Amino acid sequence: xxxxxxxxxxxxxxEDRPQTLTIDSARPISPSKSPSKYNFNFPPDAPGSPTKKRxxxxxxxxxxxxxxGNLGLDLDDDDELTDEDDxxxxxxxxxxxxFSLFPIENLLYCEDCHQIRCPRCVQDEIVCWYCPSCxxxxxxxxxxxxxxxxxxxCYLCPVCTALLAVIPVNPSSxxxxxxxxxxxxxxxxxxxxxxxxxxxxxxxxxxxxxxSISAQLSKLTPSSRDAEFIRLKQHYxxxxxxxxxxxxxxxxxxxxxxxxxxxxxxxxxxxxxxxxGRGVKKLEMKEVDRPREINEEQELEIVERMAIEGLDAxxxxxxxxxxxxxxxxxxxxxxxxxxxxxxxxxxxxxxxxILVKPESKVQTxxxxxxxxxxxxxxxxxxxxxxxxxxxxxxxPHKTHRFLLTVTNxxxxxxxxxxxxxxxxxxxxFASKVTILCPxxxxxxxxxxxxxxxxxxxxxxxxxxxxxxxxxAGSFTSFSKDPKMSTVYExxxxxxxxxxxxxxxxxxxxxxxxxxxxxxxxxxxYVRVEFEAEVDRDDxxxxxxxxxxxxxxxxxxxxxxxxxSYWCVVGVGRVGDPVEGVxxxxxxxxxxxxxxxxxxxxxxxxxxxxxxxQVRS
Amino acid sequence: xxxxxxxxxxxxAPLPPLSIDSTALLSDAISFSGTYSITIGANSVLxxxxxxxxxxxxxxxxxxxxxxxxTQLIAPDIDGLVxxxxxxxxxxxxxxxxxxxxxxxIEVGTxxxxxxxxxxxxxxxxxxTIFDVDVLPAYTVVYGENHRRMDNSATAVARNETMLxxxxxxxxxxxxxxxxxxR
Numbered sequence: 045x046x047x048x049x050x051x052x053x054x055x056x057x058x059e060d061r062p063q064t065l066t067i068d069s070a071r072p073i074s075p076s077k078s079p080s081k082y083n084f085n086f087p088p089d090a091p092g093s094p095t096k097k098r099x100x101x102x103x104x105x106x107x108x109x110x111x112x113g114n115l116g117l118d119l120d121d122d123d124e125l126t127d128e129d130d131x132x133x134x135x136x137x138x139x140x141x142x143f144s145l146f147p148i149e150n151l152l153y154c155e156d157c158h159q160i161r162c163p164r165c166v167q168d169e170i171v172c173w174y175c176p177s178c179x180x181x182x183x184x185x186x187x188x189x190x191x192x193x194x195x196x197x198c199y200l201c202p203v204c205t206a207l208l209a210v211i212p213v214n215p216s217s218x219x220x221x222x223x224x225x226x227x228x229x230x231x232x233x234x235x236x237x238x239x240x241x242x243x244x245x246x247x248x249x250x251x252x253x254x255x256s257i258s259a260q261l262s263k264l265t266p267s268s269r270d271a272e273f274i275r276l277k278q279h280y281x282x283x284x285x286x287x288x289x290x291x292x293x294x295x296x297x298x299x300x301x302x303x304x305x306x307x308x309x310x311x312x313x314x315x316x317x318x319x320x321g322r323g324v325k326k327l328e329m330k331e332v333d334r335p336r337e338i339n340e341e342q343e344l345e346i347v348e349r350m351a352i353e354g355l356d357a358x359x360x361x362x363x364x365x366x367x368x369x370x371x372x373x374x375x376x377x378x379x380x381x382x383x384x385x386x387x388x389x390x391x392x393x394x395x396x397x398i399l400v401k402p403e404s405k406v407q408t409x410x411x412x413x414x415x416x417x418x419x420x421x422x423x424x425x426x427x428x429x430x431x432x433x434x435x436x437x438x439x440p441h442k443t444h445r446f447l448l449t450v451t452n453x454x455x456x457x458x459x460x461x462x463x464x465x466x467x468x469x470x471x472x473f474a475s476k477v478t479i480l481c482p483x484x485x486x487x488x489x490x491x492x493x494x495x496x497x498x499x500x501x502x503x504x505x506x507x508x509x510x511x512x513x514x515x516a517g518s519f520t521s522f523s524k525d526p527k528m529s530t531v532y533e534x535x536x537x538x539x540x541x542x543x544x545x546x547x548x549x550x551x552x553x554x555x556x557x558x559x560x561x562x563x564x565x566x567x568x569y570v571r572v573e574f575e576a577e578v579d580r581d582d583x584x585x586x587x588x589x590x591x592x593x594x595x596x597x598x599x600x601x602x603x604x605x606x607x608s609y610w611c612v613v614g615v616g617r618v619g620d621p622v623e624g625v626x627x628x629x630x631x632x633x634x635x636x637x638x639x640x641x642x643x644x645x646x647x648x649x650x651x652x653x654x655x656x657q658v659r660s
Numbered sequence: 661x662x663x664x665x666x667x668x669x670x671x672x673a674p675l676p677p678l679s680i681d682s683t684a685l686l687s688d689a690i691s692f693s694g695t696y697s698i699t700i701g702a703n704s705v706l707x708x709x710x711x712x713x714x715x716x717x718x719x720x721x722x723x724x725x726x727x728x729x730x731t732q733l734i735a736p737d738i739d740g741l742v743x744x745x746x747x748x749x750x751x752x753x754x755x756x757x758x759x760x761x762x763x764x765x766i767e768v769g770t771x772x773x774x775x776x777x778x779x780x781x782x783x784x785x786x787x788x789t790i791f792d793v794d795v796l797p798a799y800t801v802v803y804g805e806n807h808r809r810m811d812n813s814a815t816a817v818a819r820n821e822t823m824l825x826x827x828x829x830x831x832x833x834x835x836x837x838x839x840x841x842x843r
Binding site for chain 1: 783785801803804807809811812813814815818
């Protein structure tokens, strides 16, 4: 378990929805097939200012559409309203959601899909192979023929995995100049960390030259495994050669493959009778049907040797498994060549655009393209408002106050709504959660010196916590109490609000169940709205939008953009109940509606705003 | 700038009795404390800001040793702390051993427990810990998570040579302030 607190963001790939939707979301979508019905909130914009949705988590819809998998249907009946309170909310304890939760640092962002992309929804492509020790690039053809290890002089110590150095066996004493110029005699590979040398092997390996170690070692350590591998390779190459014509496009290839698996390597041809009608019975694929032999005498020898040399002379599991011949004794370990590494570029699986592209040169660590989510979506951090709170031991029934900070990486000021279920979902022991100011503005990520240099500061909308009061039905019930709904702190590009958590008494279930009931995770729905300049692609690709071409030439086009995503805040673990702290309401007067708005709004179809671009 | 006595503690308290070989190199700002004698052998190098504490017992450093900065040598008891020849103590070690053998290399951040005894030609890899009153036989290598193995590499002679080269280099680089402590 990670240490508290942590904040994980749910990638939209959690939703099981057709990818076409994400592809289309890049351009303005015609109202008829707009995904906007999945958005929980519809700011009742004035007719002149419609909103373009870029909903990161488009599936903020009633559970029924999750299940049906048919996103176009079943959305406009009211009977689910009764239980949707629970089902709409993102449940961090749902086993499915665990796969899509990532720290923001691990997430990428596709500029074309306007979507978060997690490691599950990107595609890796290898840019180059290189040895991390000598930093030489290895062509991929060499990797295919010679394997994925450095074929030059890089070897690792089999005992401690440090890099081996080449030293002369007999250090010539007295003449430092002589032996630095022309080191003589046989050479050892020497580990400067644990002082293992190749002389420690039972037939000691000594190299004649200090260069081209791989070639020398492969001569000096002929292993039976290599011979075995060559035999296998020959066998399968032969099989493949026989079947070459079949592998092109014939259905027989499938039958052969099936024969390979159903025959379990016996390859006797007893099965596959279905093809007897054919004139030529083709050779089926055969496994090499020789089981691994265990020679009893050899094993007894090993046991005896263990008895003599003791356990100290044997290898541990990691050492054994890292070597192809699985040596039992330390004296049988051979130096392992350094594994190659790759530089990879990453593509969005939906639109095939490249999200990450490193420089192909091995020596540079720069990236040509790197679209990390940290630069696109506002990030949350949480800290304790009261330093007496211990993350691992939250007191039941006590009101814990945390400071939730939203940091804006964008160059436009954003307005943020944080929504959370009033009670944490997915558990029988729900904690009460209250965000004291769920709607606020976060300033633009401008240059640090901009504020100082500007003579007149732009009017900060900080004083009123709710600067863009939504009028949508689900938000009308927000308390307008000014004391309650003010932000805690507002600086250049971040804003902090207070979140109150009252955990209940929870029995410790770690012993009996896999699930830790005491783990307190709060799902928070983050919705971000801002005005951005229209990017060129959007403008050109817009087929379904109402035309406004008259004024597109001069003024800078701006449009309202909306993002939303779920994140999960791991606040801590609830501890044992403490005497004296009894069940009570939070210290602050509870405003019941704060938690409630996480409910799919039932917007009548007439209210749905046609997506249009705005000029400002 | 007015010459300052080494370290804050040394400036106020009197130095312990020192017997420093004339070929040893002592840098500036070495902190000596305690009352028992401290002996430093020939050709040894003490980096700046290493600390030698002889409150409990004497400290003897052999010849051709290197003591790096921020390393503490603390005599554990009345029998004192004895370092052999060619001992290399790296940065940030905390040493309360009773004896450290010849040609032993003690790498960065190692802790040697009180009264522990390190044999000749040992190597302690970075951040290893030796418990109190532990005895390491000669040619032991401590690596990884307190794994131990015997060093059969026969590189001791070569390592001593590198030590000498290292000391030669340090003597060119570091300023010798030995007379400051012997006054």
